[in-house]
Amino acid sequence: GTATTVASAPVQMASTGLVTVKSDNFIMTVDEFGRISQMELLEVKYHDEEGNNLKILSPSEVKPLEVRFSDAKLNDEAFRIPYINTGSQSVDVSNGPQTVTLTQTLSSITVTKKITFKPTGQYDVTVTTSASTPYFITPGHRPVADQSMYMLVRGALVKGSDDIINTVEDGDAEGYEKFPSAKIASAFDRYVASMFFDFDKGLNVSILKEANGDPLIFVQGSDTLELNAYIGPKEEKILSAIHPELTDAIEFGWFSFLAKPFFKVLLWINDYVGNWGWAIILFTLLVKFVLFPLSYKGMMSMNKLKDLAPKMKEIKEKYKGDPAKMNAQMMEMYKKHGANPMGGCLPLILQIPVFFALYRVLLNADELQGAGWILWIENLAVMDPYFVLPVLMGASMWFQQKITPSNFTDPLQEKIFKWFPVIMTVFFVYFPSGLVLYWLVNNLFTIAQQYFINHMYAKQKAVAVAAHKKSKD
Known part of the structure; x- marks a missing residue:
């Protein structure tokens, strides 16, 4: 034939x-x-x-x-x-x-x-x-x-x-x-x-x-x-x-539906700034800005959950033998205090497709071939020759963990979480420096956001405590 x-x-x-x-x-x-x-x-x-x-x-x-x-x-x-x-x-x-x-x-x-x-x-x-x-x-x-x-x-x-x-x-x-x-x-x-x-x-x-x-x-x-x-x-x-x-x-693979518009936006930003490194940084800022309302809700929710941790422990002790009752009590408490246990995960879950789409853009875009940023980063399409960006990224991740309220009840989970920055640093060492730059800048913006939200939460809490005191008096 x-x-x-x-x-x-x-x-x-x-x-x-x-x-x-x-x-x-x-x-x-x-x-x-x-x-x-x-x-x-x-x-x-x-x-x-x-x-x-x-x-x-x-x-x-x-x-x-x-x-x-x-x-x-x-x-x-x-x-x-x-x-x-x-x-x-x-x-x-x-x-x-x-x-x-x-x-x-x-x-x-x-x-x-x-x-x-x-x-x-x-x-x-x-x-x-x-x-x-x-x-x-x-x-x-x-x-x-x-x-x-x-x-x-x-x-x-x-x-x-x-x-x-x-x-x-x-x-x-x-x-x-x-x-x-x-x-x-x-x-x-x-x-x-x-x-x-x-x-x-x-x-x-x-x-x-x-x-x-x-x-x-x-x-x-x-x-x-x-x-x-x-x-x-x-x-x-x-x-x-x-x-x-x-x-x-x-x-662009699986995430083409995101990767294609991302690529267009990156090209558009780069036309104005004329440097792919700065274009990636501005793009990261844009993504953060778009996701901010969700991040705000999620981070506020995590702060509330941290405050509720002692009460959660009490409920768990009290209803040890009755899981159904325990869950009902937990839900009641979340509802009363306006906390959502899944709220903190949402911004993270949304970051995953964004990350993979960007990974494909930065990996496949010929425009990044030989495109430098500043100092020693002469090609954003290949790994950082001195490992500076991956190390900084790992450090920023560790610092971000430090200031993020966590409510781990399982010590093993907490241990794994603590080692996460180290694992990610090793993982990112060989990644194209453009992608590491995105993740580093993303972490730095998240840290700034977390500081701002922690400050807002403390303020709100102080107002609520004062109001509660006043109503008692």
Whole structure:
């Protein structure tokens, strides 16, 4: 069947260049089989320690624009007979688009690839076969731009005609999945992607499973196939300028519904302040401001519970043998004093999705790559090289605990709680410094809030005590 023939391709020798495409930000090479064999990113932020450009295509993997045929004989020829380029061998797209036409003459058909390269990494492709025969074209195996230790999602992403975004991670491909009339088909890594897209007619996309379980995207064509494509960094500004929907190719996982608006707000703040570190701090302040009414209620509730702790102990002693009565008495007491045992948890519970959404934004946003803050923090996308931020974060957590009213009745819970800052510090040591900065600033604002609320509570309590005294007199 089609599924098997599309998946097979002979092992190739090292490819030779047919065309070199130059832009301000990249150098791209097209090989003798009409495939993009390499793309080098020239921006300094992508350079390695030695100052070399970042090459995003792995020599041994399937390349973007590789064409495969269902017909076994044609398929075999397609990987042996090179394309011919009658035009220039080197094109410069810095000042505008340039078109290259490549032709491959097989025994029964002629294949023509007309590629228009643009300065951003966007390109348009028209594949034409002189006689009708089914073929498949791929955006290639996902590019490689990050070998970091972070838990990253990488693989294939398809935005279907129903607007649902499907991701197939490396190693998780099922075999053969079809997505008719898909809008986007993207092979993606942490910061870079190679994608095809069509928001009008849609693409007939299949995802195949490679031997190692990685997904491989193919788009089916016959006669003439027109494709819009992009390869390069998943930068919001670049993608949204090509098409607003294309930003869906920036993958934020489970918490996309929060991560996407967060990312937009962060980009907006950064446009004004021009420093990602300060943008994160201002964003944290904004989140705190939005959650303040809930935090206020929760912290007030915790103060009340702390005051009620002795009474709670009495009730527990008194109704030791009767849990139902004990709970009823407890509820009665909470009601009388306007305390809510769950009130203190709510702001914390709300912080969890916020934290995870931000984690994904700060991990996946290419804009943070090489973005510094102040002093020694030169790249918010990687860990703090001197562990200063994680240690400060741990210290702020410990201090926050000190001033937060607690009403532990279980000594074991209290012990675990005491060790929490240490555990979190160890946990955060390797996190991107942008995320640690968010958590540190979040803690500092929480401490300020707690001081303010403790002060307010003491005031309210003094007023209540005075009023109570007065009524007695």
